[in-house]
Amino acid sequence: MTRLSSSLLSMLMSTAVAYAVPAYAQDFTVTETFDPANCMAGSCTTGIVTLNNNVSSDGVFYVDELFVAVPTISAATTVPGWNASTVFSGTSTCLTSSGFSFPYGACYQETAAGSAIGPGMSSSGFSFSATFVDPTTPESFFVAFTDGAGASFACLGTVGGGCDAPVAVPEPAPMGLFVVSLIGLATILRRRQA
Numbered sequence: 001m002t003r004l005s006s007s008l009l010s011m012l013m014s015t016a017v018a019y020a021v022p023a024y025a026q027d028f029t030v031t032e033t034f035d036p037a038n039c040m041a042g043s044c045t046t047g048i049v050t051l052n053n054n055v056s057s058d059g060v061f062y063v064d065e066l067f068v069a070v071p072t073i074s075a076a077t078t079v080p081g082w083n084a085s086t087v088f089s090g091t092s093t094c095l096t097s098s099g100f101s102f103p104y105g106a107c108y109q110e111t112a113a114g115s116a117i118g119p120g121m122s123s124s125g126f127s128f129s130a131t132f133v134d135p136t137t138p139e140s141f142f143v144a145f146t147d148g149a150g151a152s153f154a155c156l157g158t159v160g161g162g163c164d165a166p167v168a169v170p171e172p173a174p175m176g177l178f179v180v181s182l183i184g185l186a187t188i189l190r191r192r193q194a
Helices: 003-018 172-193
Strands: 025-034 046-053 061-068 075-077 082-088 104-110 122-129 140-147 152-158 162-165
Touching: 025 061, 025 140, 025 152, 046 061, 061 122, 075 104, 082 122, 104 122, 140 162, 152 162
Parallel strands: none
Antiparallel strands: 025 046, 025 162, 046 122, 061 104, 061 140, 075 082, 075 122, 082 104, 140 152
């Protein structure tokens, strides 16, 4: 193999590596806590939800909506610029553009511009009535967030765990390199046949 064709082969290999499946990082975690003194016979009076935006080098994401699929009759928040509401029978202003649907839960939404929970931030100012909640059963949660350019994203996870935000993978440069490599390889093969 000539030096030129080995260079083209190495370019093709590097392009193939660039098209590997993008990696994901657990960027958002949600936990619930209950005051043990207020939990009797499997029933608690108040649950506290903590949302952590663990985004680091994967991108810049701002959380503007949190939904916890917990059977509750009331929800509240002490986070400035946020509103809390409950969902019964699937009717809510939450999740409207996400494609996710839950029959009940606690919905927390940013209502004032600039109050989103940004990278590296955490908030435990979300609460709900836990009268009908089994504290040993983890609920699902949904997070809606935007990136620095204003594009909207969402992820779904389990309380006590987390959900993932997409990692940006550059597309145009590897594609251009791939096309140039193929043209070069075709040219070399054509010259050899001639």
